[in-house]
Amino acid sequence: MSHKIRIIILSILLILIFLFFYKVLLSEKTYQPRSMIGKSVPEFSMENFKDINRRITNQDFSTKEIVVLNFWASWCVPCRIEHPMLNELKKKYKLFLVGINYKDNASNAKKFLNELGDPFDAIGSDSKGEVAIHFGAYGIPETYVIKKNKIVFRHIGPLNQDVVKAIVALK
Amino acid sequence: MIGTFGNSSLIIALLLNFYLLFSYSLNFFKKKNNFQKVRYLNFLVTVFVFLAFILLLWSFAISDFSNTAVYQNSHSQKPLFYKISGSWGNHEGSMVLFILILAIFSSLFSFSGVRDNLKYLTIFFQNILILFFLIFLIFTSNPFDVIRPTPAEGLGLNPILQDPLLSIHPPFLYVGYVGFSIIFSFALAGLYLEEFTKLWSKQASLWIVIAWTFLTVGIGLGSIWAYYELGWGGFWFWDPVENASLVPWLASTALLHSNITSMKTEKFFSWTALLAILTFTTSLLGTFLVRSGILNSVHAFANDPDRGLYILAVIMIISFFAFLIFILKFPKSPMPNVLIFWSRGSFILINNCFMIFFLVVVMVGTLYPIFLDALFEKSISVGPNYYNALLAPFVIVLLWFMAHGPLLEWYKFNKQSLIKAILQISFLTLVSSIIIFFYLKDFSLLLFLGVFFSIYLIIAVIIDVFKQKIISKNLARNISHFGFGILVFSIFINAYLSKEINVPIKVGQTIKQNAIEIQFKNILKSQGKNFEEIIGNFLIKDGTRAFELSPSLRKYLQPVQVTSETSIKSTLFGDYYLAINLSEFEGDKIMIRFYHKPLMLWIWISISLIIFGGLIRIFRKQNES
Structure with a gap:
């Protein structure tokens, strides 16, 4: 093989690798934040994490006065940080919590909940991250408050005491 | 200011x-x-x-x-x-x-x-x-x-x-990762000036061992952290970021050995040069994967596509010029690249091929899900089963070549002495394996093969040591290889014979499962510098052995977070590992997780031996043959 052919093969190979990773990097941007405040809850249907025989859809919560919806995953370190606050929202303020388990492995997710507590009234598995796209989620963790089927509040990143107060104030 | x-x-x-x-x-x-x-x-x-x-x-x-x-x-x-x-x-x-x-x-x-x-x-x-x-x-x-x-x-x-371990493991990993940069630069300089020769190999060997040793320490410390801190009772999770550090380790282990072959036989310089380039480019790729946030894992930093793009572009430019120099200045060995099959050099190269195979398996396992997700929006998860199925059988073969490589000569083949060595080692290994399985009372084919061939390597090393006139000759290699044998042995036993108990328990209650008895004695409170702690005291009995374990829950003040601290009793034959689950307080009961992990201590000891071998190689360079 002459040098020329080798160099051409090398170039093509590296360009392909570059394009592949470039596409991966860009695909991260499909989750760009969209302002959903004031809009209706997007339609979704997910596998039910706690009961495989049933699915979870947006219809399930349409009658609820207030719903806190939280995107989380066991591999996400900030999710560990905010978890006690989700527990607090459930135990202290008795809010209705829906967890959306984002691109996660079911057994790791179960271990996570066993270890840190399960504050959720319902959990859906968003294994492909599609629901997150419908919500225009930026990344995880991310928390939405839905009031009478409309999104009224959104917080990107781990919860803190100030956000907890803001959520409770929406009651 | x-x-x-x-x-x-x-x-x-x-x-x-x-x-x-x-x-x-x-x-x-x-x-x-x-x-x-x-x-x-x-x-x-x-x-x-x-x-x-x-x-x-x-x-x-x-x-x-x-x-x-x-x-x-x-x-x-x-x-x-x-x-x-x-x-x-x-x-x-x-x-x-x-x-x-x-x-x-x-x-x-x-x-x-x-x-x-x-x-x-x-x-x-x-x-x-x-x-x-x-x-x-x-x-x-x-x-x-x-x-x-x-x-x-x-x-x-x-x-x-x-955590102290987590705080010091990144610097070690980095010295390893980045240490390969000097070998990379040295290889490019050697290629460019057409000085990729025996002397190059000799001068590069110390730098290779330094970076390799640090990388091994970094990976080892990360693994110890995962075991003690993550609380899931394992030491290697095939987490993409762990894999990102394993890939350069495999490449550099291959480099370390092929460089020795080049030095001794004046052959395969092109292969050594290629590995030198590959080791550093895979280190960079690892850095890119972690920094860009492409990988979802416990290690993930914030997503930042712009930073990712810059590092990606840099890696591509560096790789392009490196491989370009490699192609244009392809090093020619003074001797034809042919070896007798039954020689040390060819055994090293066979194991080099295994290393590259492992590297490809780990890389595919890490990148393929990303690839599918990005191009076809399909999501799959690659777990331990994939790695175990693809790696375990080949590790066993690798062990055999690793056992015999050092016993062979570089240039000539003595059939009698090989047959003698095979018979001698096989006999001693078989006897040891029978004794071990008699004690274990548990059998499966893969477990048997794993145990058999790791003992095979250990015995081959011991025989090699006794054959040396001076013990310190080849000490570095023998210690590292001995450590590797123990590592594979411990991993097989650990993987097959670990036990787990998950039960609710209240103060004063005693739970019995098979030979193990867990008694929940009492609860204590204490105050740390930046956390409050609730400690549970448990009495564990396993056969005639009795001891206390005190796992705890910690509440950190900034940011507010509760963590579960495991309590571990290490013995020579296994670890007893107890953790309290944060959630599930069923009335007055709490959920506990108890693990018995055989030979955990030996996994750490064996990694230390491998590292110790590297250190000896660094400090006693002149004594190596």
């Missing part, structure tokens, strides 16, 4: 680095051999990067929250040790460390006994790497960015990351 000094040091380092590259190029084109200036500039670059690093440490130590990186990653209530280690626990700080290690290796290399032309071309290539990363640091991830008005308090650090 510190920020201004820090920023200035980085910019001065960049200017000096420019000047060095310019000055070397001038020398190069005028065909002068006056390298004094390059030598001094090289030192100065190191000094100024070091200064910037110290200033960053200082900002963290005194909790200077006007610095964005300190504000986001530190807190005034944190113990000093974690304040300082926090400086490299974030993206910006870790990049400063990355560049500092590049520069330190460059300076250290200037003391090596390599011929001037080759030495300074290596330093030139190394400084091109420094240039790329300094620009990246200063313009996209500046560690001295200022925040105004100065916040009164920082955002703290995740307590799960407040």
